[in-house]
Amino acid sequence: TLSLLYKLNKIDPSPLGPLNNATAAHNGQIGIIRGDITTLAVDAIVNAANKSLLGGGGVDGAIHRAAGPGLVAECRTLDGCDTGSSKITNAYKLPAKKVIHTVGPIYNSLYQQRCEAALRGCYQSALQLAVQNELKTIAFSAISTGIYGYPSPAAARIACSTAKDFLNGEDGDKLDRIIFVTFEEKDVNAYNRILPSDTSSE
Numbered sequence: 001t002l003s004l005l006y007k008l009n010k011i012d013p014s015p016l017g018p019l020n021n022a023t024a025a026h027n028g029q030i031g032i033i034r035g036d037i038t039t040l041a042v043d044a045i046v047n048a049a050n051k052s053l054l055g056g057g058g059v060d061g062a063i064h065r066a067a068g069p070g071l072v073a074e075c076r077t078l079d080g081c082d083t084g085s086s087k088i089t090n091a092y093k094l095p096a097k098k099v100i101h102t103v104g105p106i107y108n109s110l111y112q113q114r115c116e117a118a119l120r121g122c123y124q125s126a127l128q129l130a131v132q133n134e135l136k137t138i139a140f141s142a143i144s145t146g147i148y149g150y151p152s153p154a155a156a157r158i159a160c161s162t163a164k165d166f167l168n169g170e171d172g173d174k175l176d177r178i179i180f181v182t183f184e185e186k187d188v189n190a191y192n193r194i195l196p197s198d199t200s201s202e
């Protein structure tokens with residue numbers, strides 16, 4: 001992995017808070033960082049929520065704990081969210097400006113295409129919401145790869161290719177940076193394997 005790291009550029013951590021273990025690809029527009037997403041002072045963090053949007057375990061629980069009770073109160077007004085879609089709220093006590101809640105698919109190997117389309121929808125809809133709200137830096141948790149059981153390599157591949165397609169599309173120049181936040185080793189490995197080959201060449 002050391003030689004891999006040499007291929008990536010260090011990204012400037014200064015405006016974003018504790019991003020000093022971050023690496024970047026796609027001309028610095030896509031970054032990967034290992035850590036707690038609730039600590040990032042970015043424009044938007046993306047929560048791996050469930051359809052109720054009323055909180056849960058994993059990263060969802062961590063975000064609600066750190067944001068305080070204002071977050072669930074606002075989420076109660078949203079009437080839930082479909083799988084593969086996203087909704088936006090304020091961020092309350094979090095250092096981020098906004099929280100984008102997206103609902104990943106519960107992985108089922110019998111329905112791989114449906115799962116892939118839903119996961120792609122999560123990343124696309126969250127990126128669209130960021131642009132609509134004039135947010136320029138967005139940090140994603142590894143949607144569906146925890147309790148929802150999506151295999152990390154496949155999920156990371158979808159995350160990276162969707163981000164790259166978005167940056168190459170008509171709204172791509174409206175975003176400064178997309179950051180993938182990894183937490184567990186399996187996701188660190190998945191993103192480190194995929195990002196250089198998939199996104200740094202352009």
Ligand code: ADP
Pocket residue numbers: 035036037038048049057058059060062104141142143144145146147148149150181182183184187
């Ligand atoms: P899902 O139900 O969509 O699978 P989880 O919250 O169970 O959601 O897991 C999504 C990802 O979030 C997992 O990769 C997990 O390791 C990661 N995660 C858990 N806590 C945090 C955190 N505080 N910051 C960033 N990522 C986290």
